[in-house]
Amino acid sequence: MAKDLTVGIAGLGAIGLHLARALDAGVPGLRLIAVAARDQAKAAATIATFRTPPRLVGLAELAEADIVVEAAPAAVFETVATAAIEAGRIFVPSSVGALLPRMHLVERARATGARIIVPTGALLGLDAVRAAAEGEVATITIETRKPPRGLLGAPYLEQHGIDVTAMTVKTLVFKGNAFDAAQGFPANVNVAAALALAGIGPERTMVEIWADPEVTRNTHTIRVEAAAARLTMTIENVPSEENPRTGKITPLSILACMRGLTATLKVGS
Numbered sequence: 001m002a003k004d005l006t007v008g009i010a011g012l013g014a015i016g017l018h019l020a021r022a023l024d025a026g027v028p029g030l031r032l033i034a035v036a037a038r039d040q041a042k043a044a045a046t047i048a049t050f051r052t053p054p055r056l057v058g059l060a061e062l063a064e065a066d067i068v069v070e071a072a073p074a075a076v077f078e079t080v081a082t083a084a085i086e087a088g089r090i091f092v093p094s095s096v097g098a099l100l101p102r103m104h105l106v107e108r109a110r111a112t113g114a115r116i117i118v119p120t121g122a123l124l125g126l127d128a129v130r131a132a133a134e135g136e137v138a139t140i141t142i143e144t145r146k147p148p149r150g151l152l153g154a155p156y157l158e159q160h161g162i163d164v165t166a167m168t169v170k171t172l173v174f175k176g177n178a179f180d181a182a183q184g185f186p187a188n189v190n191v192a193a194a195l196a197l198a199g200i201g202p203e204r205t206m207v208e209i210w211a212d213p214e215v216t217r218n219t220h221t222i223r224v225e226a227a228a229a230r231l232t233m234t235i236e237n238v239p240s241e242e243n244p245r246t247g248k249i250t251p252l253s254i255l256a257c258m259r260g261l262t263a264t265l266k267v268g269s
């Protein structure tokens with residue numbers, strides 16, 4: 001039998017804590033050994049309730065694990081990513097937008113033998129987008145609609161003096177490419193970054209972000225016009241209690257992705 005792959009998680013918030021609990025409950029072939037958190041006392045109390053408490057370590061020490069999952073704010077992405085990639089680990093980012101201006105990490109991974117596995121996260125259909133992108137693709141767009149509170153704190157809104165809490169009708173707050181969307185909304189549209197990496201890149205992937213007081217779910221619609229197929233796909237995510245910017249499906253998607261790393265039967269590409 002193959003040896004278990006060990007897992008380290010950066011961040012114990014909406015994504016990280018859910019994932020840590022699921023791993024602690026038991027996932028064949030995977031073993032949680034380390035977590036990193038900002039609030040040490042809170043994290044220590046949380047993991048003390050686990051069946052098998054992982055070690056509480058610094059961000060860079062997570063690279064002791066075979067798989068390093070980043071589920072922290074984009075601001076600490078580089079620390080987690082660099083340590084994991086230099087150690088030749090499997091790096092699974094949540095803050096995918098932070099990867100776009102750091103594509104040199106992919107080159108480093110090639111040299112060290114590390115792998116960077118971007119989960120579908122809060123999105124859907126990246127298998128079909130990747131398949132379409134093996135052929136000719138004319139356009140890929142993503143339209144994101146969130147309740148205004150799901151966009152709060154985005155640097156782009158602050159830079160442009162846009163107050164989403166004052167909005168009473170749905171309002172287009174950003175239109176541009178996925179690279180600029182990810183920089184302006186680092187905690188809100190990682191999905192656009194993942195779509196760009198699956199398809200035709202961050203410059204050609206076009207993004208609309210709407211603040212919509214009428215929606216209760218974080219809603220993403222992808223449209224792909226390709227030679228082989230036309231795709232139109234929508235996902236309506238229930239915001240998580242811990243962080244309304246993050247859909248509840250995100251940790252589930254990462255868990256499903258990680259099962260795929262050890263599964264004998266794997267469905268979908």
Ligand SMILES: NC(=O)C1=CN([C@@H]2O[C@H](COP(=O)(O)OP(=O)(O)OC[C@H]3O[C@@H](n4cnc5c(N)ncnc54)[C@H](O)[C@@H]3O)[C@@H](O)[C@H]2O)C=CC1
Pocket residue numbers: 010011012013014015016036037038039059070071072073074076093094095096120121122123186187188190191194242243245246247250
């Ligand atoms: N790829 C995707 O589809 C999605 C990605 N995301 C992104 O995933 C990341 C995590 O999201 P959430 O779990 O919702 O965020 P969260 O805010 O609920 O949790 C982040 C956690 O990281 C901790 N943290 C902060 N600084 C830290 C440090 N220096 N060391 C260790 N831990 C630290 C915080 O205390 C918090 O517990 C964010 O960048 C978010 O934008 C969110 C939703 C979907």
Ligand SMILES: O=C([O-])CC(=O)C(=O)O
Pocket residue numbers: 122186187188189190191192218219237245246247248250
């Ligand atoms: O959870 C969502 O709907 C998407 C999200 O926050 C992100 O892509 O960063």
